[in-house]
Amino acid sequence: MAVTLDAQKRENLQSSYTKALRQSGEVPSIIYGYQVEPKTVAVNSLELVKTLRDEGKNAIISLQIDGETVDVILHEYQTDPLKDELVHADFYAVNMKEEMDVQVPISLEGEAVGVKEGGVLQQPLYELSVRAKPNDIPEQITIDVSKLSVGDSISVSDLKDGKGYEILEDEATTIVSILVPSAEPEETPTDEEQSEPEVINQKNKE
Template sequence: MSISIQANKRTDFKNSTNRKIRDEGNFPAVVYGNKTESTPIYLNSADFIKTIREAGRNGVLTLQVDKQKYSVMLHDIQTDPLKNEIVHADFQVVDMKKEIDTEVSLSLVGEAKGTKEGGVLQQSLYEISLKGLPQDIPSSIDVDVSDLGINDTITVADIKVDKKLEITHDAKDTVASVLPPQQEEEPDSGEIQDAEGDVEATKEKDNEE
């Protein structure tokens, strides 16, 4: 069962109205897709954050706009990092019986054994493309890196998902790897001798003076 969230239609698009919406703890948004006419709305920021934390980034929500209900997924969100507030969001209406293509975030879990030997864990891919029914799309996918040694790599092909889902991302793309520790270059023996010679020459010159 999806989680419900209340929204209201926007009919006034003046900048002053948008400022008032934000000043009252709300933010503007739009709902569209699946033969639904694009509808400007606004939601309460605190309610939205609470709902997304509960449902997940890719969770299916029941969006109540006045007397109309929509099954939606959060398609895009814009935030202001300086003010720490939501600027705008896009909600896409989905058909629960039709598969969708979407992006799902990747989260590395575990401690790579290569890091215990001085290696550096590097994540190269943070999202992958998936296809499946809206209710089957996970909010994120955990990638276990515990067995990753130095110079080892995990690719998209190594990621396991539910049989109901299809990974449409390039299977060859690197997700994570452990880089070998960087070694400091030792100075060339010739350079050391030249430096020592310069020091001795400087001392002799100082003694002559």
């Protein structure tokens, strides 16, 4: 089910007006995509951040613009690295009846047996490319790693397509593995341990 957000048309594109929008808590945005002429809008920053936090980055958002409803997905966004605030967002209008390709985050569940035995968990893949209709896109794909021992791994081929979506990644791609712990280097004597105490040297001189 789509989340509803209000959006206001943004016709003044001057930098001073855009700056004022951000200061008032609005995010300058653009909408484009399926059966939509590109249009500039602004949405409430707090509401958008809350939606992303609660529903995930692939959430379907119904933008309400002057009585018109447009179903979109957040395609890209920019943040201010110093203030950690949203400064711009791109919304892509979707066809709710047509499949689309998206990246879905991977969530690991459980503590691997191999980690308890001293192994090191390595996760080279953090997102999966999947194909699904907008309403069938999962928020995340959860993988249970609790039974993995040292030397074990999980690849894309070990996963099954979920209800309503198809995984597009190469089946040979490794998602997570438990590596053998590296041997600790032998301790070497320090310079102080190798040299004789100064008192002995003094006695030898005498």
